Amino acid sequence: MTTIRPFTCDDMFRFNAVQKYFIYSLTLTLQYALTFYLQYLAHWPEYFQVAESCSGHIEGYIMGKAEGHGENWHGHVTALSIAPEHRRLGLAARLMANLEEISEKKRAYFVDLFVRVSNQVAINMYKRLGYIVYRTVLEYYSGDPDEDAYELQALSLVFFATRYWYMDLVVMNTARLD
């Protein structure tokens, strides 16, 4: 009973009051300046989606972009937040699926995101969605103390379609790891 729709400026009047308490946070800071949201809305409006409940409450939102050159052309999840009351309902997965679909359409090779190494709940969720830890970025999150981030990645269908030879490699590697 959630509606996922494009984020509009007017949503900011309702979501900012609670958004910093939303969790799943992959974000560098808990709250961005207005200009940051406007920048995403101006540049990648299709990547900015909000989930709204039937009573008009904001349940969560996702914000992302497409970037990189050549083989590095990929979708990136900048922020994904779900309000506490609306967790455990698979909303994050729906929002991620949306973003991945857009990335496929844009023929991105993969989707990536950063997450705090301590945020096990989020890491588990992304793993369930098919993401793997690609690398660790030291002291990505500033604070006291600074915290490392995992960079998670999921390869897209586009990737497999264009680089099928790589798939064997992945399969081989996975087999070895197991």
Next chain:
Amino acid sequence: MAAKGLAVVDHSVSERRLRPVYECLDNGNNKKAIQEAEKVLKKQPNFHCAKVLKGLGLLRLGREEECEAILEEVKKDLPAEDTTLQAMSICYKEMHRFQQICEIYEVAVKKDPTNEEFLSHLFMSYVRTGNFKKQQQVAMNLYKLKSKNPYYFWAVMSIVMQAFSSDDSKLAQTVSLPLAERMVEKFIQDGRIEAEAEVEMYLIILELQGKYKEALEVLCSPLADKITSQSQVVRLRRLELLKKLNMWQDLNCFYKVLIKENPHQWSFYEGYFSSLFLVMDMVNGNGNVGVNDVNHHQNECEWNANSNNNNMNAGLGRMGPAAMFDSNPSDAFTFLNDVLAKCIQENMPNCRAPYLARIEFYRQLKARKDFDALGRLGKETYCEDSSYTDSPLDLLINYVRNFGDKPCLYSDLQSYVDLLDKEDVSRFLGEVTLCLEQHDASLTIRDTFRHQNEVMLKRRLGMYEDSSAEELEELVRYLIGFQKKTQNLNQGLLPTDFRCNDYYILLACHMLVDAWKKTGDERHLIRVLILLETEVMDSPANYQYKLLLCQVYNLLGESCTHTQIPHFLLILKKIYDTLGAMEGTLKWFEGLDVKHIMWDTVSHLLTRHVAAQGHFSSAVSVFSSVLKFFTAHNHDSLEYLISAYKFGSFHKIQEFMRFRERVRDSHTFALVVLENMMLDLLLESESHASTAQVLYDDFLIVFVDQLIYLCHTLEMDPEDESACAEDLWDNRDFSTMLAWDSSHKDGQETWQEDSYRWEMDLIKLRSITLRCVLAAYQMLEEGSSQVQVPRHQILQRLAASLKTFMDGLKTQDLNQMVPVLIGGFRPRLCVFADRPDLILSIVDAIDCVLCIHNHVFAASSPDSEGGGERNSQHLQLDPCRDLCMRLANSITWVNDRLGDPQFLESLVFRQRAVEELVDLCEVLSVVIVLCDVLIHLLKPYKTSLVKRSKKRKKELCLPPVFGEVESHVKNVKVEVERLLECVGKVEGEVLARDLSEFLADVSLITDNRKPSGATQAVLSKILNSYDTSFKEIRTVLQKKLKYLSSLTL
């Protein structure tokens, strides 16, 4: 030519030389930047860019005038060099002079008409100033120069923007939009469409002209393939168009397909219902057909739909198999049940929408009074599984069975529980209740959610409304007991994780507040404070590191470490507000860490109270943060308008413009601007000179700065009743705070509406008062400056409207308002409405000023030589007497309030009395400025009299007016002294008073084991808060006394 000097120096050399300047500027080291720039200028005195960068450094050091001089100088040389122009643009942007950027690029383009860079900057500069016509020209020039598609579409968008902004809708429809359409069509015919944005543009143009059918065709044509970003987008747009074309049957089919594909999406169900009802009305309207005949009609309609222009295909396009539309309730129920059955079959346990859709359908039928369908709902079963019978009670119970252990249950059902009849309520709650006591030992997270949902629903359904205070206390004990019992479930949580049992505490707080409302016993409020302070300090799972963190960050860092804190904080804040303990409020407001747009949406929690409670220095900083946000936003958001053009997000351009307006015209902004001015007047005006500074510098900066619209609104004719009334946006967000009151929703909405109206009235009151002060002060300099309307006329008019305003205020019943925890408490306007004397003494003071002005004017006009003196004999200073009487009344009243025994006994009473005291101080500060005006009106008159007497060598005999005014000022002074004395006395009493009597037994909320650290913290916060209030108020009054002493002739 000046440019020659530049041309001589090699580009790379100058770039190298400027690098240190740029670096310093980037690092915020402006002084060094200026020095570096001067070094460069020694070598190349005519180096424009270095000059401008020096100017930028100066500007950032606050030396705007020097920067301006440099820019003027450089501008005279007509620079046409990219880095210089960019540096100039930065300066102009920071000074908010966007028009100047257009001018410099216009010059540059004239010099170098084929420079793509300059042209594109010129285009952007027109975007900033909103000059759509010029935008169009420049975009076309760009396209002629370099035939890139984006340039062409910039031009098209500029034309569309002209249509948007034009007052003449006919012109837009007949000229601008068709022109834009032709421009795009030409491109399509030539096969030059490349990007999604271009198709998007075409759709925007078609829709603006109401050509929905054409737009639909575009979406079904190969052009739609360009819209690659999201397959959903194309479909959603089709839905919108079908709606506009009233093609309800197609829409209904479309929604059915969509729901089957994505049963989660709630908006599809909403669309399905609205289309269904419209189809039903159509069918019934056609010939009053009974339900039995519907099938026949359905086929006919479908046939019609198919034969008419192939609507069906147009609508669905390449959607997949066409479905049958539904045209009666039973079809709809079958459909909804099918969807649900499919969800169950495919094992989608989180899919709530189909369950809720059935309840929503029931509600809509009820709203339509479709009793026929409703009646059959109770009897018939549309699903083979007999558990899916369709009475609201069954539907709701079914929902609770499936989702009762989810934290979202309450927010899902809160509006639907109203469907239940009285008898059903108890059956429903009986079903909801789980006997938790039975398996105490092993409560799971799901159990706690279920249990908490139960209490919330009970509260929502009014189960606790009739409980006595004792029963509520018992309930609090019960809830806190559960919270303690379930603490073990919070193990292993991250600081940012959500604690599953936080609602127990929140609910307990609401119950305690209810108990206070019932009994007036303020110890309940203190209990809430202690409870929350303890909870906020407690780590979720007694993690040692977290405890440490909490101590180190001193409650501040808490906001990030505890997800539910916002709710805790909000309640805490409200209570502190009620008690007038601003120190607590301030602290927790900091804890809320308000940033960015929250300054607009939630800052009302603080801005409406902080100054009113006498915490003036905190108010100064809070107001300046609010104003900083609004000014910065006004500036920054323009750049994103430009980005939207750059990235071709054309559909966002209008949205951005609306958003800018909504923030700019926020009523919070207007109110804070005015409150800030009032505060300035209160704190800073302590002599004739400082008042002038307050009025001319501080006021005018706000007025003259880029806030033209707001100024305009605030400066509108005060007699015009509609002035600034409906024009501002109420952006306050009240939904931040959770509450489970039975009437909460309605209460909240009416509260927001009412409080908005009162605040708009307050805006009006403040605006008139402040303009009175300004106009009165300007009377003193009328001789020197040229003004169109004589100031005393304006003042007269303003005084009249102030009086009218007060008359209107009396009729409003402000005190009827119920305090709501979620919204707020008594609006500030209440005091002014209760005690009209406060504002009327300002009116009297203005009358005094006008009276003296007329007198002096009559006396000093050349044709009444000697007559003035005669007049003055008969001068009646009634207004002065009225004023003193009113002031004396008000001061006696406030003194009584402060001396009332309740003042010491009730903290809530105390909060009100302090607010009244502050309001009186505000009025006094206005009256004193008007006294200042009185004295200074008379001063030149006195000088002229002295001169004249010297000339005639006569003994100086001053007319009685001088004595009267002086004694009037003295009278005011005596009153202020009286007030100050009283404040001092009360302050001593309040601070000497031990608050421990409010320290009720805390066993209700805490274990005995716990030390009373939190209790002490709460009490000392409250005490400190009064300390600050009285200290600051006393300082203000002392300043005002000094001011009054300086007012002599």
